[in-house]
Amino acid sequence: MNNALQRNNRITLRSILLVCMTLCLMSSPWGSLAPEQAYAAGGTTYYFSTSGDDSNDGLTEATPKQTLGAAVALAVDSGSGEGNILKFKRGDAWNIPLGNVDLSGLSGTAAKPIVWDAYGAGPRPVISNLDLLNDAGWENVAGTYQWRHAISGYTDAYRLYVNDVPKLRQPTSAHVNTPDEWAMTSTYVYVNTGSDTVAPTNVEVHPVPPAGSVPVLVMNDTHHVQVSSIDFRGGSSWLAIEVHAPGSNISFDNISVTKLTKYGISVHNLDTAAPSAIVENISVTNSFFDKVWADHMTVADTMEYGDGIRYMHAVDGGVIKDNRIINFGHSAISLTGYEPTMPGVHNILVDRNDVSGGDAGYSRTIDVIGIPGKTTNNTIRRNYMHDYTTTSHVQGSYNHYYSNIFAGVKDTEVIPHSHQPYAADMNTWYLGSAGQYMEARNNRFINNTISESEQASMVIGTASGATGTDIVDGNVISNNIMTNWHESYVGDIALNVWQSTGNLDVNNNNFWDGSATRPSVKFKNDTADSKTASELNATCASCADNTQLDPLFVDAANRDFRLTAGSPSALREGAKVTDVTYYGTDFVDFFGNPGDPSKPSMGAVQYSGMSLANVSTGVAPTFGIPGGSYPGTVTNPVYLTDGSTVSGTSVVGNTGYPIAYIQLDLGSYKDVSMFKMFFQASSHLYTYKDLAIQVSETADFYDAFTIYNNDEDNSIGLGYGEDEEFIATPKGTTIMMAPKKARYIRFWVGGYESGDGATSPLTYIKELEVYGTNPTP
Numbered sequence: 001m002n003n004a005l006q007r008n009n010r011i012t013l014r015s016i017l018l019v020c021m022t023l024c025l026m027s028s029p030w031g032s033l034a035p036e037q038a039y040a041a042g043g044t045t046y047y048f049s050t051s052g053d054d055s056n057d058g059l060t061e062a063t064p065k066q067t068l069g070a071a072v073a074l075a076v077d078s079g080s081g082e083g084n085i086l087k088f089k090r091g092d093a094w095n096i097p098l099g100n101v102d103l104s105g106l107s108g109t110a111a112k113p114i115v116w117d118a119y120g121a122g123p124r125p126v127i128s129n130l131d132l133l134n135d136a137g138w139e140n141v142a143g144t145y146q147w148r149h150a151i152s153g154y155t156d157a158y159r160l161y162v163n164d165v166p167k168l169r170q171p172t173s174a175h176v177n178t179p180d181e182w183a184m185t186s187t188y189v190y191v192n193t194g195s196d197t198v199a200p201t202n203v204e205v206h207p208v209p210p211a212g213s214v215p216v217l218v219m220n221d222t223h224h225v226q227v228s229s230i231d232f233r234g235g236s237s238w239l240a241i242e243v244h245a246p247g248s249n250i251s252f253d254n255i256s257v258t259k260l261t262k263y264g265i266s267v268h269n270l271d272t273a274a275p276s277a278i279v280e281n282i283s284v285t286n287s288f289f290d291k292v293w294a295d296h297m298t299v300a301d302t303m304e305y306g307d308g309i310r311y312m313h314a315v316d317g318g319v320i321k322d323n324r325i326i327n328f329g330h331s332a333i334s335l336t337g338y339e340p341t342m343p344g345v346h347n348i349l350v351d352r353n354d355v356s357g358g359d360a361g362y363s364r365t366i367d368v369i370g371i372p373g374k375t376t377n378n379t380i381r382r383n384y385m386h387d388y389t390t391t392s393h394v395q396g397s398y399n400h401y402y403s404n405i406f407a408g409v410k411d412t413e414v415i416p417h418s419h420q421p422y423a424a425d426m427n428t429w430y431l432g433s434a435g436q437y438m439e440a441r442n443n444r445f446i447n448n449t450i451s452e453s454e455q456a457s458m459v460i461g462t463a464s465g466a467t468g469t470d471i472v473d474g475n476v477i478s479n480n481i482m483t484n485w486h487e488s489y490v491g492d493i494a495l496n497v498w499q500s501t502g503n504l505d506v507n508n509n510n511f512w513d514g515s516a517t518r519p520s521v522k523f524k525n526d527t528a529d530s531k532t533a534s535e536l537n538a539t540c541a542s543c544a545d546n547t548q549l550d551p552l553f554v555d556a557a558n559r560d561f562r563l564t565a566g567s568p569s570a571l572r573e574g575a576k577v578t579d580v581t582y583y584g585t586d587f588v589d590f591f592g593n594p595g596d597p598s599k600p601s602m603g604a605v606q607y608s609g610m611s612l613a614n615v616s617t618g619v620a621p622t623f624g625i626p627g628g629s630y631p632g633t634v635t636n637p638v639y640l641t642d643g644s645t646v647s648g649t650s651v652v653g654n655t656g657y658p659i660a661y662i663q664l665d666l667g668s669y670k671d672v673s674m675f676k677m678f679f680q681a682s683s684h685l686y687t688y689k690d691l692a693i694q695v696s697e698t699a700d701f702y703d704a705f706t707i708y709n710n711d712e713d714n715s716i717g718l719g720y721g722e723d724e725e726f727i728a729t730p731k732g733t734t735i736m737m738a739p740k741k742a743r744y745i746r747f748w749v750g751g752y753e754s755g756d757g758a759t760s761p762l763t764y765i766k767e768l769e770v771y772g773t774n775p776t777p
Contacts, residue, residue, distance in 0.1 A: 043082045043112045046074050047119060049089040061089075061119060068094055068101050068127065075106050075114045083108020083224060085115040090229075090702065091122030097131040098153060098209050101217045108224035110249065118229035123702055124256060128233035129216045130161075130204040133189075138199040141190070146176055147199050148188045154207035155186035158237065158261045161204045162191055164719045165712070166259075166294050180296040206234055206261065213237060220244040229703065231256040238262045238306075245269035245277035245314045254703055256288045258719070262306030262329070264289040269314035275341040283319040284309055288705065291360070292720060293327040294712075298361030303416050304329025307367070308355070311335050313342040313374075321351040322740065324705055327358035327722060331367035332385075335396070337374030338434050344374030351381055354707075354738035357388035358722040361414040365406070366392045368399060369428075371436040380404065382590050382604075384738035386559075389413075391420040391459070395428060397441040401448060403589045403604045405736075407559050409453040421454035422485075427498075428471050429463040437462065442474040446579050447589070449561045449604040450482045450494075457482035457511075461498025473502030479575040480509045481551055481561075481603035482520075493530055494520045506536065506543040508576040510602050516548045545576070551603070558734030560674065563607040572607040573599035591739055592671060592776025615670050616745070616770035617643040622663045623652070626717050631657055645678045645732065645767045652749050658761030659690055659715055662768065664745045665699065670772035671739040675707070677747070679728035680764035682754065686728045688763060690715050690750025693735060695742035704746070708735045716748050728752075732767075741775050 045059070048071055052064030058074070065071070071086045088094075108114040118125050131151065138147045151157075160167050160182045167182040173190040176183050183190045191200050213236040219225065222243070232240055232255060240257050241264065243250060257264040267279050289308040298304070308325035311318065312334070325332040332355035337344035350366070357363030365385035368375060375396030383404045385392060389412040394401050401424075411421035420427075426440035440460070450457040462471045477495070486492035494511040497504060501524060511520035511533055519530030523540055531539065533546040549568040554560040563572050573596070580587050580600040588594050595606025619641050623630035635651035640662060652660050666672075672695055679688050690711045696704035709721030726733055749763035 043077050043080070043084040045085040045087060046071070047087050047089070050092040050094060064089065068096065071116075072101060072103065075103065076108065081109070082112035083114035085117065087117050087119040088125035088230065090118050090120040090125055093126035093128065095126075095128050095130065095132045097129055097207055098214055099129050100214050101127060103222050103225065104218055104220035106222055106225075110224060113224040113226050113249070116225075116227045116230060121700065121702070124229050124231040126231045126233060127216060128204075129214060130234040130259060131207050133203045133205060135199070135201050140196050140199070141173070145192050145194050145196055146173060146190050147193060148173070148190045149203065150188055151184070151205065154210065156208040157184055157189070157205045158208060159206040159259070160189060160191070161259060161292065162200050163202045164292075164714045166292050166297055166720060167191065168297050204233075204259065206259065208237070215239050215242045217241045218244075219247055219250065221246050222250065223248045225250045226253070227251070227255060228253045229255065231258070233259045235260055239264070239266045241265040243267040243279055243282065245271070245274075245279045247279040247282070249281050250279070251283045252285070252287060253283070254286045258288070258290045258292055260291045260306065263310055264291070264306075264308045264325070264328070266307070266310045266312065267315050268310070268312040269342055272339070272341065275339070276343065278314040278316055278343050280315075281317045282315065283321070284323060285319060285321045287323045289323065289325040289328075290358075290719070291327040291329065293329075293359045294720060294722065295359050297359070298414065300413055300415050302414065304360060304362045304414060307331045307334040309333050311345050311348060313337055313339045313344065315345045316343065316347055318348045319351070320348065320353060323353045324707075325353060325355045327360050327363075329360050329362055330364070332356070332363070332365045334367040335375055335378055336367065337370035337396075338431055338438070339374075340371065340434055340436070342374075344370060344376065346375070346377050348378045350378065350383065352738050353383045354740070355383060356386045360389070362390060362412045362417045363388045364390050364392045366394065368396050369393050369438050370396045371431065371434050372439045372441075373397065375399070382588070382592070382738070384590075384736065386736070389421065390418060391422045391425045391427070394424050394443065394445060395426050395438060395440040397439055397443065399443045400446070401444065402446040402583075402587070404448045405559070405561060405590055405604050406448065406450045407452050411454050422456040422459050423450045423453040424457070425459040426472055426475060427459045427461055427463070437471045440472045440475060444476045444579070445478070445480065446476065447479040447575065447600075447602065447604060450480065451484050451556065451559070451561070453485050455486065455492045456496045457485045457494040459496045459498070460501050460504065462500035470502055472500065476505045476579065477509060478505065478507045478579040479600070479602045481512070481571065482509065483512045483551065483556065485513055493522055495522070497521070497523045499524045504542060506540065506546060507579070508545045508574065508602060510547045510549055510551065510571055512548060512550055520548055545574070547571070555734065559736045560734060561603060562605050562610060562612065563601055563603070567607070571602045573601060575600040575602045588776065591673065591773050593773070611773050612673070612771050613773075614643070614769045615666050615672070615772045616641050616664050616768065619664045619666065623660060624663065625657050625660050630660055640765055640768050642767070649680055650765045652763045652765060653751055653761045655761050658751045660749060662747045662749070664768070664770065666743050666745070666770065666772070669697070669741055669743050669775050671775050672742050672745070672770055672772035673737055673739040674771035675735045676732050676767070676769040676771070677735070678732040678766035678768075680766060681728045681730050684758070685755030686752040687725050687754075688728060688749065688752045689725065690748065692716055692718055692721065692748035694718070694746040694748070695740055696744045696746070697742055699744050701744065701746060705740060705742075707737045711748075711750070715750060718748070739773070739776070745770050
């Protein structure tokens, strides 16, 4: 390792820690302070409700104001210039089709920021610029299962949802032949319910504005703002929330951003006339981003777009942490800097996010790219990046990627997109608009676990046409475990290093696809000469101690990538020490465990010090149904959490109420990360329906995270479920997630369907297990 790289990286870590401490005090993303406490020194508090009146003083919950316009007008105290606290009633929805909230030019102060938050009980208040159609306005198209509804104020729309389920647009109403489809004219929208007597309900239309772009929330030259506990929906033709430079000290915590055209939140500078403007110290934490997509929405010849969270061209200092991001047609998280005249994206911590492609036809989990010097000194760690369709870019320069899990890469079915079903890459290309190549220099890719990719686990190199080998140079690939590549492309390898690559250290990695002798690496040879790990060590001067051993994970098939006592010692305690101790006390594994720095493990999970355990054994379950208490009794509830999968069976549900939940109180906060569900299996192939898992810090579940949901018709009421159904087996089913702080767990159930088509409202459960550790920062 050269001294310049070492010196630069140490400065980076100090910078990121300072940013994190600033943002922690500002927005409390780690939950050490409740939102109300975090701004105790704030200005005047005003309350808002859709049942309020702007003529009220707004100073109490009993006298709320009503409109978003009034809220914007009161954001800053006209006398002191300090920020005020604006609270919106939970359960209320502000539907403003083609409208938005514009905080541009407004600023609070460090002591008294502008605060947008919620009050009361119930789900987050909604701010939406979708058009919620009146249920009474539908009329049946005679002789069909189609229904139409008049629209006004717009003549075109981007998308349409029926009871939170997205529909696929057709060119004319004559093509709307199934409940998955919709169409429109300049005066009507058309949907199909499969019935000529049952009209659609809760239909939202995403209208196209007559002119311009209308994000649902806009900030430009905005400073010292905190946004918490709001549900944002809709947006412009390309994004929901825009934060444009200049800006500083902005936080989003515990928000929801859904039902989008392309992007969730974009923090950027797009003004080439003011290229030095930058956004500083911005955090997005504990939030949920979902474009809301479905399998039937993907069309093979149609491109998909959009990022969940994008920091672009001009951002310095920030945190993206503890979010769930799903269903975006480009990237879940993007740090990109490719505008030559702008400062770039630097000093961002991307930590402990759960990101996946969901039902998107084309998706990557992380996109860190930049032309030389523009995307640097960022840290991406402890993220669960799973079930996506194209490579995740881990590029830029002086960036750190460690303790991440990359799992489940399937090639996209969308023909116009690039087809690169490998897990991660430092594979740069020429960007014509910038007149330069993207770079991958002096990055550290350390202690990650990669599994289940259709092609290579990782590709490194420069696209054809580059001169020299300095575009991809000085990178370190160390202590990683790469397994189960070439799931459909037989003959591929784990690590593919192109000839165009410059200096590269490849040390103490383990490559395993079931063979200790089959070649697993190509090193600077594009056409031949695949090598085993031992051959790589013998022929590459900068490669050492790489292995080809069966990791013997706890349960690789279900992505439990913990090492066991039977795992090879080279993996349990044979990682390169200096690549771990390099980070000092900042190094932790996927679960927040520092391990033993004197004998660290390979991969994202350290063997030493691991404390992941079933934390639900003996917890007494409680039960409920959507919106109420559970009617009747549950058969044998003690078996749900008695720690045994063979002691007996609990039966949940009945004919009148097939949808129910089982709630567990763990007694204290845990970082939960894994769930095991054991349902009664049958030779009749039981598929359990309407299953979902939620985690919450509070017993009311108003701000819960939904971790798994296979409910495709929104029977539960949690929105469209994009997760796959499964047939119950005696081995049970494991659901993984990025560690998330929670005390309360809900398992939703809705009966089963057997292989012969029979259905039952009853759910037969052998055991439910929740795995977690003590909370970590």
